[in-house]
Amino acid sequence: MFIDPILFKFEVFVVVCLGLIVGSFLNMVIYRLKNGGKLALDRSRCTKCKKELGILDLIPVLSFLLLKGRCRYCKKKISWQYPIVELATGIIFVFIFLNTELLKNNIPILGGSSSLIIFAFSALVTAALIIIFVYDLKYYLIPDIVLTPSIVISVLFFLVLATLGGSYPLLSNLLGALIFSGFFFFQYAISKGKWVGGGDIKLGLLLGFVLGWKLSILALILAYVSGSIIALTLIALKKKTRK
Numbered sequence: 564m565f566i567d568p569i570l571f572k573f574e575v576f577v578v579v580c581l582g583l584i585v586g587s588f589l590n591m592v593i594y595r596l597k598n599g600g601k602l603a604l605d606r607s608r609c610t611k612c613k614k615e616l617g618i619l620d621l622i623p624v625l626s627f628l629l630l631k632g633r634c635r636y637c638k639k640k641i642s643w644q645y646p647i648v649e650l651a652t653g654i655i656f657v658f659i660f661l662n663t664e665l666l667k668n669n670i671p672i673l674g675g676s677s678s679l680i681i682f683a684f685s686a687l688v689t690a691a692l693i694i695i696f697v698y699d700l701k702y703y704l705i706p707d708i709v710l711t712p713s714i715v716i717s718v719l720f721f722l723v724l725a726t727l728g729g730s731y732p733l734l735s736n737l738l739g740a741l742i743f744s745g746f747f748f749f750q751y752a753i754s755k756g757k758w759v760g761g762g763d764i765k766l767g768l769l770l771g772f773v774l775g776w777k778l779s780i781l782a783l784i785l786a787y788v789s790g791s792i793i794a795l796t797l798i799a800l801k802k803k804t805r806k
Contacts, residue, residue, distance in 0.1 A: 575657060575660065578656050578657050578660045579653045579656070579657055580653075581653075581656060582649075582652045582653030582654070582655065582656030582657065583623035583624060583649050583650070583652065583653045584623060585652050585656070585686070585690055586623060586648045586649035586650070586651065586652030586653060586693075587621065587623045587645075587649050589648055589652060589690055589693050589694055589697075590644065590645050590648050590649070591607060592694055592709075593644075593648075593694055593697050593698050593701075594610060596694075596698060596706050596708070596709075597698070597701075597702060598610075607620075607621055609634045609636060609637060609639075610642075611634060611637050611639040612634060612636055612639070614634070614636040614637065616635075620635055623646075623649040623653075624646045624649050624650060627641060627645060627646045628646075644697065644701075648693065648697060651693070652689075652690070652693060655689055655693075656686055656689070659682055659685045659689065660682060662685075663678045663681045663682040663685065684716075684717075684720050687713075687716065688713060688716075688717060688769075688773055691709050691710070691712075691713040692713075692769075692770075694706065695709055695710060695766065699762075704762070705763065705765070705766060707762065707765075710762065710765055710766060710769065711765070714765065714768055714769045714772070717769060717772055718772065721733060721736050721772070732775070735775035735776050735777070736771075736772045736773070737772070738771075738775070738776035738779075739770075739771035739772055739773075739774050739775045739776040739778070739779040740767070740768045740769075740771035740772040741771065741776075742771055742776055742779045742780065743767035743768065743770050743771030743774075743779045743782075743783070744764050744765070744767035744768040744771055745767075746767060746783060747763045747764045747766070747767040748764050748767075750763075751763070751764060770782065
């Protein structure tokens with residue numbers, strides 16, 4: 564199938580911009596989940612001086628660079644979390660877009676609109692996972708208000724695919740959920756909740772159901788291999804000591 568290179572580049576540009584904007588929104592959600600505030604109605608403010616921010620202060624990544632990482636008003640440092648989350652979301656959205664473009668003819672039930680629907684679902688789940696990851700990294704807690712709706716939406720989405728598509732391998736999703744959540748449940752049981760919590764088990768349900776059983780196994784292997792490499796690197800740099 565012929566793809567207009569100019570149109571394709573424009574689409575990628577739009578997806579990048581969308582990802583940056585969504586990333587900025589995710590930063591706001593992460594902050595307000597912890598510190599309170601309405602997610603949709605309250606204006607954005609500096610987390611230090613509480614000054615209301617203008618449009619020029621809220622341009623994803625660019626505002627951080629132009630302001631040299633400091634608030635325009637109180638001059639205090641802005642967390643690197645903000646541009647990192649924005650950039651990461653933009654990059655991941657492009658990755659999702661490229662993959663859905665490749666897969667759009669492989670799911671016959673939705674015809675030509677399949678790529679858009681799959682992209683929207685994938686972007687939504689990705690956004691939820693970014694919130695969960697950053698929130699857990701900062702506060703050692705998985706926000707159930709984000710996790711539970713993500714599980715429900717994912718189950719409904721794949722049920723629709725299985726119902727309309729007939730041959731869609733829903734069993735793979737169920738096995739993936741069982742493998743991923745079962746792995747975390749095993750750690751929870753033998754450590755009596757010291758290694759992982761109940762939120763990790765539910766997160767395993769989400770990841771496993773979305774990925775399917777093959778990718779779930781691969782994801783677990785990659786997660787622990789990369790985790791081991793990072794831990795060993797920190798030890799080598801004397802930033803972490805062996806217990």
